[in-house]
Amino acid sequence: MHYHKRILLLILNLVWCFTDGHQIPERSYKEIAALFNAYQENDERAIVFVNLYLKKARSERNLKKMIRGYEEALYYSEKPERKLLYADSAIIASIQSGDRDQIARSYLGKGIVYYYNRRQYKPALNQYLIAFKYSKNSQDLYLKNKIIYHLGMVKSYLGYYREAADHFVDAGGYFARKANDDENPTLKINNERGYFNSIYRLSTCYKHLHIYRKEDSLINIGLERLQKRSEFLPELGLFRKGKGIQLLRQGKPLEALEQLTSARDILSRVDDHASLTTVYFYIGKSYLRKGDRINALHYFRKVDSLVNKFRFITPEIRSNYEYLINDAKSRKDKDRQLYYTGQLLRADSIINADFAMLSAKLYREYDTETLVEEKKKLQQKHHQDLALIYISVGAGMLLWSYMIVRSRKREKLLTLKYQELLRKLKESESLQPVHEVPVRTDGRSLYGPEIIEDIQGKLKAFEDQKLFLTQNLTISAVAKMMGSNRTHLSYVLNVHMGTTFPTYLKQLRIRYITKLLLEDSKYLNYSIDALAVECGMTNRQKFSSHFLEINGMRPIDFIRKRQQELRHS
Numbered sequence: 001m002h003y004h005k006r007i008l009l010l011i012l013n014l015v016w017c018f019t020d021g022h023q024i025p026e027r028s029y030k031e032i033a034a035l036f037n038a039y040q041e042n043d044e045r046a047i048v049f050v051n052l053y054l055k056k057a058r059s060e061r062n063l064k065k066m067i068r069g070y071e072e073a074l075y076y077s078e079k080p081e082r083k084l085l086y087a088d089s090a091i092i093a094s095i096q097s098g099d100r101d102q103i104a105r106s107y108l109g110k111g112i113v114y115y116y117n118r119r120q121y122k123p124a125l126n127q128y129l130i131a132f133k134y135s136k137n138s139q140d141l142y143l144k145n146k147i148i149y150h151l152g153m154v155k156s157y158l159g160y161y162r163e164a165a166d167h168f169v170d171a172g173g174y175f176a177r178k179a180n181d182d183e184n185p186t187l188k189i190n191n192e193r194g195y196f197n198s199i200y201r202l203s204t205c206y207k208h209l210h211i212y213r214k215e216d217s218l219i220n221i222g223l224e225r226l227q228k229r230s231e232f233l234p235e236l237g238l239f240r241k242g243k244g245i246q247l248l249r250q251g252k253p254l255e256a257l258e259q260l261t262s263a264r265d266i267l268s269r270v271d272d273h274a275s276l277t278t279v280y281f282y283i284g285k286s287y288l289r290k291g292d293r294i295n296a297l298h299y300f301r302k303v304d305s306l307v308n309k310f311r312f313i314t315p316e317i318r319s320n321y322e323y324l325i326n327d328a329k330s331r332k333d334k335d336r337q338l339y340y341t342g343q344l345l346r347a348d349s350i351i352n353a354d355f356a357m358l359s360a361k362l363y364r365e366y367d368t369e370t371l372v373e374e375k376k377k378l379q380q381k382h383h384q385d386l387a388l389i390y391i392s393v394g395a396g397m398l399l400w401s402y403m404i405v406r407s408r409k410r411e412k413l414l415t416l417k418y419q420e421l422l423r424k425l426k427e428s429e430s431l432q433p434v435h436e437v438p439v440r441t442d443g444r445s446l447y448g449p450e451i452i453e454d455i456q457g458k459l460k461a462f463e464d465q466k467l468f469l470t471q472n473l474t475i476s477a478v479a480k481m482m483g484s485n486r487t488h489l490s491y492v493l494n495v496h497m498g499t500t501f502p503t504y505l506k507q508l509r510i511r512y513i514t515k516l517l518l519e520d521s522k523y524l525n526y527s528i529d530a531l532a533v534e535c536g537m538t539n540r541q542k543f544s545s546h547f548l549e550i551n552g553m554r555p556i557d558f559i560r561k562r563q564q565e566l567r568h569s
Contacts, residue, residue, distance in 0.1 A: 029053065029065055036072060046076040058483055063097040067106065074109060080117040085477050087113055088470055092481045095465070100134045101143060107131035108147055115154060119274070119312050125154040126533070145174040149198060156205055157314065165205040172198030189231060196222060196235040203242055212249070219243050237266030241279050248282060253289035260286060277306045281317040288323070300324050304343060313347045321347060417553050418561040425514070447491060455492040458482040468508040469536040475501040509535040510550040517562060524559050524566075531555060 032053045039046035050073045057065035070090035077083045087110035094106040111127030114120045128151045135144050152167030175194035178187075199218045206215035222239035226232050244260035247253075260283045267276045284299035303320045307313055321344035328336035462468065462478065478501070479489040493499055499507075513535040516523045523531065532543035547555045 026056075027052075029056065032056065033072075036076065039076060041075055042078045043076055044078050047073060050076060063093055064102075067093045067097065067102060071106075071109060074113070080113060083113045083117060084110065084472060085474075085480075088472070088477060089481055091470070092467060095467075101138050101140050104131040104134035104138065104143060104147065107134065108143075108150065111150060111154075115150070119310070121154050121157050123538075125151070125158070128154060141174060142178070145171045145194070149194065149201075152198075152201060156201060159208075159315075161205040161208045165202055165209070168198045168202035168205065172202060193232065193235065196226065196232060197238075200235065200238045200242065207242075207245070212246075215242075216246055219246060233266055234270045234272060237263050237270065237272065238275060240266065241275060241282075244279070244286075245282055248286055248289065251289075253286040257283065257286045257290075273306060273310050274312050277303055277310075277312060278314070278317055280306065281320050284320070284323070293327075297324070297327060304340075307343070307347070313350050315351055318344075318347055318351060414553060414557050414561060418558065421551050421553070421558075425518070447488065451488060452492055452496055455482070455484060455488055456496070458484065459492070463508060466512070468505055469512070469534075471533075471536050471538055473505060473536070506546040507550060509537060510547055513547075513555075514551060514558070517559065521566060524563055528555055 032049060035049035036046040036053070050069055053072065054066065054069035056062075057069050067090050070086045070093060074083045074086040074090065077086060087106070090106040090109060091103070094103040097103075107127050108131040111124045111131065114124035114127060128147060131147045132151060135147055138144055148167050149171040152164040152171065155161075155167065156164035172195055175191045175198060179191040179195055200222055203215045203218035203222075206212070206218070219239055219242045222235070223243060226236045226239060229236070240259045240263035244256045244258075244263060247256035247259060260279055264276065264279050264283065267279060280299045280302045284296045284303065287293075287296035287299065300320050300323050303317060304324065321340050324340040325337055325344065328334075328340060459482075462482070467478075467481070475489060476486045479486045482489070490501065493501055493504055497504070513523075513531055516534070517531075523534070526534065528544060529540050532538065532540050535543070537543045537546075544554055544556075547553075547558070551558060553561075
């Protein structure tokens, strides 16, 4: 009966949305919110109602409601790319509001998208750190501890287990105290959920730090308290997973299978695919300990299937592919061996990129046949071509001489380019301010001068507030944050400023980072990747190419020349 009432309500609301607005009074924020609150997370159908909410907020210039609208749009959007766009819009509106707590919440929201929806831990950590900076002096302890918890999550995945453990201890203590104090049932459950998640994550840190006594104690606390709490089903699944891994470590594969199978059923029901991947891996290991090779391989292959589907891998389950490779070798199945070797290399590339600290500690027992064969070939070649060494040395000397001459010429050219760049920067340290570009008012202009001046004024604010440092900006996103549209913005850039949006954006960013490199010597010690991030770019190669295009030299050469200049000054 309740379901039918909800359907009827949605139908009536849709009829209202498409009815002439002059005949029906304007709805309040609360009434519009009731329309999209009927939908589940990631249900794009709710966006039409969220847009109504945002339209009302923009027309009233109500920043607080605009932020709420962007957060709701993030919640109901299905694709991570769209979630990130709304997260950026929420950040911009929060910055405009000047509310540091709201700014912290907005950066936290963007970090959560990176973490849960894209499984990109380093970008998530960057957003969490910004959120933490804004919340340092906040009186909102719930917000501060939520940020602390998410910092712990990312640090744990990156392998900083001791730092992560400290975060979970702090967050868990706060949520436990609030759960005991709160009389509001909803708030009490939220704080209890924060507590159970904190102690579970703390137990995983203790596991990796080999502090098994503390790990076991926390898992037992979770299982004991959650046994009859149906509202905490996802958390129960995690604790059963932890208990299964604990029992397997203690040499009890049968008991481990019982806990892991229960965790599998729960985590499948709540769609926690990341945790499910780990559960499948340990179920496979449990069957292997029992001597059941067929079932073990079945679950190892299920791990591979989930990794392919969700592009999720951690160092903990890396050895899954070693088991599959060894099995393929024992059966002389070269096709399977080649496939799983490729998967292992792919896993290593992800681990090396996102888990720098762990990748240095990983001990890889598997040595591929390709590497062994390559080593043999190199040894044979060494003996066969010993006579060619002298020829190679002679050729090398000639090449070395040539390279010295070439290097000197290149250095002279770079010095000239550097001096020319400094001269240009002194003449004009930045792009021409947009408010000084004359507005064309003849009959050939598609838009009136008031529209053009409005866009130019907003572009000036965009530059002054350094919003161009926001990553993954598109012309549509910038137009939206300005309260304008893509067509108007593109027209002003192309016709009245004589540029395109990509060129305009990269000029702002490269001018900004070049000025930092000249004015603050600490940036000369940054890596190229860090400099790219500092000016809003995420791709090292694009940053280097854009720097060359704008400044006439690569960033690495500019930094070297600047360092030489400072040493001799």
